[in-house]
Amino acid sequence: MENLEINTSLAHSILTGFIRSETQRAGFNKVVLGLSGGIDSALSCYLAAEALGSENVLAVRMPYKTSSQESLDHAQLVIDALGVQSLTLPITDMADGLISKWPEMNSLRKGNIMARCRMIALFDQSVVINGLVVGTGNKTEILLGYTTLFGDSACAFNPLGDLYKTQVRQLSRDLGIPEVIIGKAPTADLWSGQTDEGELGFTYAEVDRLLYLLVDERFTPQECVEAGFDQKFVETVVARVRRFHFKRVMPPIAKLSNRTVGYDFLYLRDWGT
Amino acid sequence: MKVKLALAQINTRLGVVEKNLETHLAQIKKASQEGSDLIIFPELSLTGYVLQDLASAVARKPTDDDPAFKELLAASEKIDIVAGFVEEDERNRFYISSAYLSLGKVVHVHRKVYLPTYGLFDEGRFFAWGDSTAAFDTRFGRAGILICEDFWHISPPYLLWLDGADLFLFTSASPGRGLTTEPQLATAFWVESINRAYASIFTSFVVHCNRVGYEDGLHFWGGSTVFNPDGNLVAKAPQEKESLTFCEIDLNELHRTRARLPLLRDERTALTQRELTRILSRDGSATGR
Numbered sequence: 001m002e003n004l005e006i007n008t009s010l011a012h013s014i015l016t017g018f019i020r021s022e023t024q025r026a027g028f029n030k031v032v033l034g035l036s037g038g039i040d041s042a043l044s045c046y047l048a049a050e051a052l053g054s055e056n057v058l059a060v061r062m063p064y065k066t067s068s069q070e071s072l073d074h075a076q077l078v079i080d081a082l083g084v085q086s087l088t089l090p091i092t093d094m095a096d097g098l099i100s101k102w103p104e105m106n107s108l109r110k111g112n113i114m115a116r117c118r119m120i121a122l123f124d125q126s127v128v129i130n131g132l133v134v135g136t137g138n139k140t141e142i143l144l145g146y147t148t149l150f151g152d153s154a155c156a157f158n159p160l161g162d163l164y165k166t167q168v169r170q171l172s173r174d175l176g177i178p179e180v181i182i183g184k185a186p187t188a189d190l191w192s193g194q195t196d197e198g199e200l201g202f203t204y205a206e207v208d209r210l211l212y213l214l215v216d217e218r219f220t221p222q223e224c225v226e227a228g229f230d231q232k233f234v235e236t237v238v239a240r241v242r243r244f245h246f247k248r249v250m251p252p253i254a255k256l257s258n259r260t261v262g263y264d265f266l267y268l269r270d271w272g273t
Numbered sequence: 274m275k276v277k278l279a280l281a282q283i284n285t286r287l288g289v290v291e292k293n294l295e296t297h298l299a300q301i302k303k304a305s306q307e308g309s310d311l312i313i314f315p316e317l318s319l320t321g322y323v324l325q326d327l328a329s330a331v332a333r334k335p336t337d338d339d340p341a342f343k344e345l346l347a348a349s350e351k352i353d354i355v356a357g358f359v360e361e362d363e364r365n366r367f368y369i370s371s372a373y374l375s376l377g378k379v380v381h382v383h384r385k386v387y388l389p390t391y392g393l394f395d396e397g398r399f400f401a402w403g404d405s406t407a408a409f410d411t412r413f414g415r416a417g418i419l420i421c422e423d424f425w426h427i428s429p430p431y432l433l434w435l436d437g438a439d440l441f442l443f444t445s446a447s448p449g450r451g452l453t454t455e456p457q458l459a460t461a462f463w464v465e466s467i468n469r470a471y472a473s474i475f476t477s478f479v480v481h482c483n484r485v486g487y488e489d490g491l492h493f494w495g496g497s498t499v500f501n502p503d504g505n506l507v508a509k510a511p512q513e514k515e516s517l518t519f520c521e522i523d524l525n526e527l528h529r530t531r532a533r534l535p536l537l538r539d540e541r542t543a544l545t546q547r548e549l550t551r552i553l554s555r556d557g558s559a560t561g562r
Contacts, residue, residue, distance in 0.1 A: 006453065006454065007452065010455075010458070011452055017513065018487055022487070022489075157490075265326065267326055272289060
């Protein structure tokens with residue numbers, strides 16, 4: 001019933017075609033992405049390198065002073081495996097410019113600042129290379145709102161946004177991404193021992209099965225409970241999906257005129273290409 | 274009689290008719306050189322698919338006065354052409370249309386009668402609904418054109434069949450969706466299945482030309498096909514890739530298949546009409562539209 005398994009060679013072909021199309025139609029040949037050492041950015045990097053050629057991909061490592069050496073090492077594994085262009089831009093000075101003003105700053109604020117510093121660095125590099133920023137967010141984190149608005153969610157286009165984390169893992173395995181990256185616990189790497197699943201309170205494997213029923217199969221929350229999911233878990237996830245919808249849409253514009261961007265001024269991004 | 278078909282499984286530029294026309298003329302030239310009799314282009318082949326507010330800007334009338342049709346009509350002296358476009362009628366309504374051009378003339382224009390307006394589709398917002406599904410005569414016998422959602426409803430192919438069409442020309446700009454463990458998307462599986470089914474149950478030729486390429490995140494999967502009156506696959510274009518796929522169909526197969534399987538002969542059209550009249554006149558019928 002909750003079958004998340006995919007044909008990876010078909011996904012691979014559609015996604016590399018998408019990266020090529022969206023890059024070249026916008027008038028570019030190059031892309032830049034942040035390489036965290038985790039699986040999502042590794043997969044985006046593999047797909048982009050194949051779509052555009054590794055010489056046209058710039059992978060940027062952007063450690064903060066608390067980032068683990070392991071994250072940097074895992075990112076380097078991807079760079080070495082693909083032969084993509086690479087750059088290491090520590091964001092400590094940039095982030096601490098703000099963080100140091102508030103000694104009591106909580107980790108949510110710090111995390112958001114770091115994510116937005118990385119966004120600034122990536123978009124700046126996109127001008128340097130004359131390219132576009134590729135997104136690395138997956139369907140699970142987009143639906144759960146487990147992302148920083150205008151931070152890691154900012155990109156020119158996103159190849160992974162319709163793949164659940166479970167499917168990202170399957171595709172990554174088939175593309176030969178190092179097992180040490182696929183197998184480790186996903187983390188935002190803000191402090192030692194932090195994990196996504198620890199913060200969220202459930203595993204990606206569990207929540208992906210639930211989201212698949214709620215979103216793809218249009219089950220009601222009650223039907224998910226009847227299908228065997230814990231009621232509290234279902235309620236938590238449903239509430240998260242609704243509460244964070246604002247991160248998934250453009251900010252609403254107050255309508256005044258007869259023709260307003262977003263409501264009745266409708267064109268695709270690929271308009272004219 | 275044998276007919277050489279060319280399926281022009283092309284990509285398009287969104288809203289740039291001149292560029293798409295160039296693609297058409299290049300494909301037509303190639304197909305002519307290969308000795309093809311008829312070339313079929315996908316839905317909205319002159320404009321691209323997700324037009325939204327571009328619909329009115331790219332609309333035209335399929336006449337000699339229109340610069341694009343002028344060239345296509347000239348090209349149709351050598352080879353029959355099915356091309357997709359946005360049609361503007363005399364009262365400025367916009368349709369998703371496909372024209373059949375032959376020997377310098379517009380033989381037929383089909384206006385899409387079913388505009389999907391659900392899920393990822395929003396056609397009913399931007400386009401007017403066509404109101405007819407007529408078959409028409411060509412150099413190769415009687416044919417009928419349907420566009421994408423038209424053939425997800427059984428009635429338009431059925432009406433074309435009764436109107437004499439032996440050659441069904443289906444065009445699509447079908448966005449792929451439904452990734453499973455199968456080597457093709459769910460959409461590709463279903464479109465191919467219904468095309469095969471129509472060929473079998475109408476004992477007719479069913480030609481389907483789909484486009485390829487991307488528009489924003491939507492991806493068009495190609496996989497154009499030709500099925501013969503036995504429901505067998507005669508030709509299939511690759512998935513995902515631009516291609517000009519050639520095949521030859523033998524219209525005498527209609528004779529052979531229908532001698533074996535007289536489904537057309539036995540079709541109870543008067544019964545269908547009686548029952549439809551009864552069903553649609555029933556009090557509280559929700560079926561009529």
